[in-house]
Amino acid sequence: MTAAVEFRNVSRHFGNVKAVDDVDLTIAEGSFFAMLGPSGSGKTTCLRLISGFEKPTGGAIRIFGEDVSSTPPHLRNVNTVFQDYALFPHLNVRDNVAYGLMVKGMGRAARHAKAEEMLALVKLDAYGDRKPAQLSGGQRQRVALARALVNEPRVLLLDEPLGALDLKLREAMQDELKALQHKLGLTFVFVTHDQHEALSMADSLAVFNEGRIAQIGTPQDIYDRPATRFVADFVGSSNVLPPDLTRALGGPAEWASLRPEATRLAASGPVMGPVTALRYLGSGTRVVLELQGTEVAALVPAGQPVPAEGTTAAIAFDKGALHLMGAV
Amino acid sequence: MTSSAILPAKGLADRLTAVFWRHPRVLLAILLTPPLLWLGVVYLGSLAALLLQSFYSIDEFSGVVKQEVTLKTYAELLRPSNFDILVRTVTMAAAVTFACAVLAFPIAYYAARYAKGHWKAAFYLGVMLPLWSSYLVKVYAWKLILAKEGIIGWAAERTHTSWIIEGLLSIPGLEGSSLSTSPLGTFMVFCYIWLPYMILPMQAALERVPNSMLEASADLGATRAQTFRTVILPLALPGVIAGSIFTFSLTLGDYIIPQIIGNSANFIGMAVYQLQGTAGNIPLAAAFAVVPILIMLVYLTIARRMGAFDAL
Numbered sequence: 006m007t008a009a010v011e012f013r014n015v016s017r018h019f020g021n022v023k024a025v026d027d028v029d030l031t032i033a034e035g036s037f038f039a040m041l042g043p044s045g046s047g048k049t050t051c052l053r054l055i056s057g058f059e060k061p062t063g064g065a066i067r068i069f070g071e072d073v074s075s076t077p078p079h080l081r082n083v084n085t086v087f088q089d090y091a092l093f094p095h096l097n098v099r100d101n102v103a104y105g106l107m108v109k110g111m112g113r114a115a116r117h118a119k120a121e122e123m124l125a126l127v128k129l130d131a132y133g134d135r136k137p138a139q140l141s142g143g144q145r146q147r148v149a150l151a152r153a154l155v156n157e158p159r160v161l162l163l164d165e166p167l168g169a170l171d172l173k174l175r176e177a178m179q180d181e182l183k184a185l186q187h188k189l190g191l192t193f194v195f196v197t198h199d200q201h202e203a204l205s206m207a208d209s210l211a212v213f214n215e216g217r218i219a220q221i222g223t224p225q226d227i228y229d230r231p232a233t234r235f236v237a238d239f240v241g242s243s244n245v246l247p248p249d250l251t252r253a254l255g256g257p258a259e260w261a262s263l264r265p266e267a268t269r270l271a272a273s274g275p276v277m278g279p280v281t282a283l284r285y286l287g288s289g290t291r292v293v294l295e296l297q298g299t300e301v302a303a304l305v306p307a308g309q310p311v312p313a314e315g316t317t318a319a320i321a322f323d324k325g326a327l328h329l330m331g332a333v
Numbered sequence: 334m335t336s337s338a339i340l341p342a343k344g345l346a347d348r349l350t351a352v353f354w355r356h357p358r359v360l361l362a363i364l365l366t367p368p369l370l371w372l373g374v375v376y377l378g379s380l381a382a383l384l385l386q387s388f389y390s391i392d393e394f395s396g397v398v399k400q401e402v403t404l405k406t407y408a409e410l411l412r413p414s415n416f417d418i419l420v421r422t423v424t425m426a427a428a429v430t431f432a433c434a435v436l437a438f439p440i441a442y443y444a445a446r447y448a449k450g451h452w453k454a455a456f457y458l459g460v461m462l463p464l465w466s467s468y469l470v471k472v473y474a475w476k477l478i479l480a481k482e483g484i485i486g487w488a489a490e491r492t493h494t495s496w497i498i499e500g501l502l503s504i505p506g507l508e509g510s511s512l513s514t515s516p517l518g519t520f521m522v523f524c525y526i527w528l529p530y531m532i533l534p535m536q537a538a539l540e541r542v543p544n545s546m547l548e549a550s551a552d553l554g555a556t557r558a559q560t561f562r563t564v565i566l567p568l569a570l571p572g573v574i575a576g577s578i579f580t581f582s583l584t585l586g587d588y589i590i591p592q593i594i595g596n597s598a599n600f601i602g603m604a605v606y607q608l609q610g611t612a613g614n615i616p617l618a619a620a621f622a623v624v625p626i627l628i629m630l631v632y633l634t635i636a637r638r639m640g641a642f643d644a645l
Contacts, residue, residue: 056548056552057551058548058551058552077551078548078551078552079551079552079553079554079555079556080554084552084553085548085549085552087545087548087549088545089543089545091543091545091546091548091549092549093546093549093550093564093568094568095567095568095640104550104553104555104563105553105554107563108550108553108554108555108556108559108563109554152549152553153552153553156553156554
């Protein structure tokens with residue numbers, strides 16, 4: 006399988022700031038790839054390196070095998086859905102979508118027909134005559150999507166496209182984006198700081214930390230087997246156990262992660278601690294214990310008894326559920 | 334400890350704020366009355382008086398203003414000697430506006446998109462500084478710069494490029510013994526004096542164009558020239574129009590620059606000055622003064638029709 010996008014030792018430094026530092030990355034053709042990380046971790050800079058808005062300070066970037074180091078953005082066959090959508094306020098929706106075709110010199114009738122086709126694809130058929138200001142956030146997002154797809158790019162880049170939408174709309178758009186990607190068979194590269202979004206949408210993802218990739222893999226890899234403490238912390242919900250606690254619980258003296266779903270409550274055990282918080286989730290209750298100063302969550306399924314806050318309890322788990330990882 | 338749900342009014346300020354809260358329009362009326370009186374009575378009133386005067390005429394023999402409504406004075410505007418003044422002034426104003434727009438754009442673009450911190454301060458200072466010194470001083474300074482013995486003539490002589498200036502001064506319509514006595518000199522000084530009024534609104538308009546919009550254009554395949562024509566220019570157009578209102582109307586009304594620099598050919602402002610002063614022909618002066626107002630109304634209507642304000 007061809008690699009849609011390939012980074013070899015790519016760096017982008019701004020003065021002393023290493024926004025992207027020696028990154029190796031391969032994005033498979035036709036995959037839905039997410040770049041996940043906190044703000045300032047280098048994920049957006051990586052996206053801008055692919056679109057050409059940033060030039061690498063070092064290393065090589067290849068798109069479908071071709072080195073694009075000296076190719077300006079307008080000659081790259083990739084398109085971007087911008088975080089703020091960047092719709093042109095003086096053009097109506099149809100002309101916004103047809104913009105890419107207009108600058109290529111396609112005639113008015115032909116490009117408008119194609120634009121209508123793309124608008125139908127994102128279910129905005131009747132909105133061609135409106136100005137972007139007359140649309141809701143979700144509709145603008147679809148127009149931005151249609152505009153980016155009209156040029157039939159080989160890779161579609163999405164820069165936190167759902168960040169400005171409310172929760173319900175965001176979830177609906179997640180499903181739609183996924184369906185659209187399947188239908189078109191395109192390579193989507195998606196930047197987000199929302200771990201749930203990345204885990205639920207991506208075929209594979211890279212977790213960024215301070216300009217470097219902390220881990221790259223499938224959502225299952227990342228969630229079940231975080232490579233470092235940072236990944237476990239950032240991807241969230243997993244318990245991160247310091248070496249002393251891991252050893253006290255019967256493992257080696259190393260950092261480890263333990264999923265709350267794999268953690269049970271026990272009446273007694275090697276380490277006991279008070280229940281400090283309870284959170285009812287519907288399908289169960291998340292019970293937080295404080296064990297040797299570390300908060301450890303266990304998921305108690307619905308129907309099972311839940312201890313009261315302040316009572317003392319211990320945890321139990323299968324040996325296999327404990328995942329050891331690096332300290333960084 | 335218990336406390337009342339309503340706090341006691343402590344003084345006049347508390348009571349006044351309460352009155353304004355109960356009657357929001359009272360505050361608005363108090364704030365708006367003085368400026369509206371000033372604008373409505375003093376300014377619009379005198380404008381109306383001007384308009385009225387332009388419909389009067391002057392008795393050719395006695396020189397007394399006849400207070401009867403007539404279009405005779407406006408007909409006089411169309412006499413060749415007067416009509417020349419209108420054409421000359423409008424041509425000059427249009428040329429100055431166009432030149433200012435072309436000169437201002439790169440400066441405004443740089444200031445809006447690239448200048449940060451100290452450079453931004455330097456930009457504002459550089460643009461505003463000339464406005465701090467007297468207009469007359471600047472115009473007389475330019476007279477010296479443009480004079481035959483001035484720095485431009487001197488530099489041209491030393492670099493053996495005097496033929497360029499001589500060539501320009503031999504173009505029909507721009508003749509003069511030096512730049513300071515040619516309409517070309519008038520044009521250059523107008524451009525210099527009004528340039529800040531074009532740069533500032535242009536810069537404000539360009540600053541409102543987000544960077545991602547230019548990136549989106551490039552991302553979709555547009556060249557720099559296409560981005561300029563289809564994105565930057567339409568979005569900056571309200572600023573360009575605002576700036577051109579300044580440069581255009583200021584040139585239409587100015588009467589000092591053409592008096593000091595150039596070949597003493599009459600402009601609207603000079604005509605008004607002479608007619609209301611020495612000649613005592615107030616109606617014709619008023620008619621001349623109405624022309625720039627009409628031109629600006631027509632200009633704004635056309636700009637609006639062309640969609641110049643759509644991006645606002």
